[in-house]
Amino acid sequence: MSQSNTLPLLSVGLRHTERLSVAPIHTVPEIDESWPGFRDMPPVLATAMMIAFIEQTCVQALRPFLSSGQRTVGTHVDVSHVAATPVGMTVTAEIELIEIEGRSLLFKVTCRDDAGVIGEGTHRRAIIEMDRFMKRLGEKSAAATTHP
Template identity: 60%
Template sequence: MTRGMIPGLTHQESMVVAERHTVPHVTPDWAGFADMPPVLATAMMVGFIENTCILALRPHLPPGQCSVGTHVDISHIAATLAGATITAQVELIAAEGRRLEFRVACYDESGLIGEGRHRRAIIDTEHFMERLEQNRATR
């Protein structure tokens, strides 16, 4: 395990929800989203939480390593409009070798909007990309 990456490690990030983070603006490729209410998209909330986990780990990883998400179990329990500030709070609760598990929560000015667990794995970026290229070549 990498130094400093022990259960109890916490981190938080905040951001202002922009129109581009709302359901109708997720992507023009998915027509079903176009007429949905203009609230923070679940996918964007999960991505923001995942980014907060990445930033929590970054100072503890040597050059050439990063982490990838392997599992998401997050409930989105309250809607948030564009213009609101959201804050993700993450806590590393388990670290077994390269496998990490976080308790995560996200809040807006009114309170809790999402919570759950997120797992990540530490990878050697170059080796990971080499394996992907090998897999693509055999398909």
């Protein structure tokens, strides 16, 4: 992957950690009111939120290595969620870049709460050029409105 001379070189072994204090907004019943099946579920960290937190951790880790016109998008998630985390506990996401194939980046991920491991696995992201991506997204939207 070519980069500007002003950016640090992205390489396998990059590690990053983020912390999240679980709030009610991160729990299963609060996911989305249009999904009534979740409303009477236990108020624990939602799997979707844990995955979003993993993605956020990767995004933050990669920012120093991307040009102003680049972003990353998630392309694959293979993560377990093996323990419930209540509101008030802190979750730590630890990521490690383990593979670079062109613009495709593979991360090993682990999430822990105050009691231990709650999830682990892998997450793949792709580096995109934002202008090109948004152009293609607009084309897709336009095609969908003309061909429902």
